[in-house]
Amino acid sequence: MRRPVIAGNWKMYKTIDEAVSTVADLVRLVDGVDDREILIAPTFVGLQAVANAARGTNVLVAAQDCAPHPGQGAFTGEVSAEMIADTGATHVIVGHSERRQYFHETDASVNQKIRACLGAGLTPIVCVGELLSDRDSGAAEGVAGRQIRGAFEGLTGAEVVRTIVAYEPVWAIGTGRTATPEIAQQMHRLIRETIANLVGSDVSEAIRILYGGSVKAENVSELMQEPDVDGGLVGGASLDALSFSRIVRYE
Numbered sequence: 594m595r596r597p598v599i600a601g602n603w604k605m606y607k608t609i610d611e612a613v614s615t616v617a618d619l620v621r622l623v624d625g626v627d628d629r630e631i632l633i634a635p636t637f638v639g640l641q642a643v644a645n646a647a648r649g650t651n652v653l654v655a656a657q658d659c660a661p662h663p664g665q666g667a668f669t670g671e672v673s674a675e676m677i678a679d680t681g682a683t684h685v686i687v688g689h690s691e692r693r694q695y696f697h698e699t700d701a702s703v704n705q706k707i708r709a710c711l712g713a714g715l716t717p718i719v720c721v722g723e724l725l726s727d728r729d730s731g732a733a734e735g736v737a738g739r740q741i742r743g744a745f746e747g748l749t750g751a752e753v754v755r756t757i758v759a760y761e762p763v764w765a766i767g768t769g770r771t772a773t774p775e776i777a778q779q780m781h782r783l784i785r786e787t788i789a790n791l792v793g794s795d796v797s798e799a800i801r802i803l804y805g806g807s808v809k810a811e812n813v814s815e816l817m818q819e820p821d822v823d824g825g826l827v828g829g830a831s832l833d834a835l836s837f838s839r840i841v842r843y844e
């Protein structure tokens with residue numbers, strides 16, 4: 594059985610104080626939930642404080658990005674996977690569509706970042722997903738498949754299985770337009786088959802694939818009922834502790 598993951602991506606929201614107080618509220622609201630993984634991804638400046646506030650609880654902490662280069666070096670503005678691990682964070686979101694759209698993230702840099710995370714003992718959450726124009730032109734599956742192959746190029750099955758994938762159709766992010774459970778299932782199945790072709794079905798059956806894009810308390814259960822949907826990556830609805838705790842506690 595794949596253990597579900599519910600992850601909150603706070604994007605460029607919240608001061609450090611707001612982040613710490615939201616995570617403290619969340620810790621109380623999800624106390625005792627132990628059959629699924631719960632993750633929060635604050636900004637870099639909030640990462641250490643949130644990791645301290647969540648330490649020893651069932652809430653794990655993720656960064657929203659990392660440098661493609663391991664260790665230390667002359668890379669102004671960058672934060673390495675090792676530095677993220679040093680805060681107590683355990684996961685990193687890699688290749689989010691906003692980074693692909695606005696910050697020139699490519700499949701090749703996603704691949705480097707995955708390697709950097711694995712080298713630092715962190716779990717990368719690898720985001721893929723098509724644009725609305727891709728979906729309208731029938732290219733959705735081709736785009737997601739290409740992103741998966743590019744992200745995992747040259748990695749062994751033992752490496753790929755240490756990652757989490759998030760399917761986030763760009764047209765569903767922040768739009769209130771959630772993918773139907775059928776579309777999510779179809780795309781997750783395709784992603785699993787792509788991974789099976791790359792590194793074998795042992796890995797593809799074990800890897801968790803999250804859905805992201807307008808996930809809310811009202812639609813999480815029907816999405817989670819699909820056999821290949823193993824969790825959610827939640828943006829807007831993760832900013833409020835009570836709203837996010839309702840998603841975490843889906844039945």
Ligand code: 13P
Nearest residue numbers: 602766767806807828829
């Ligand atoms: P929304 O839940 O706000 O649509 O954002 C999804 C997302 O981008 C999570 O990474």
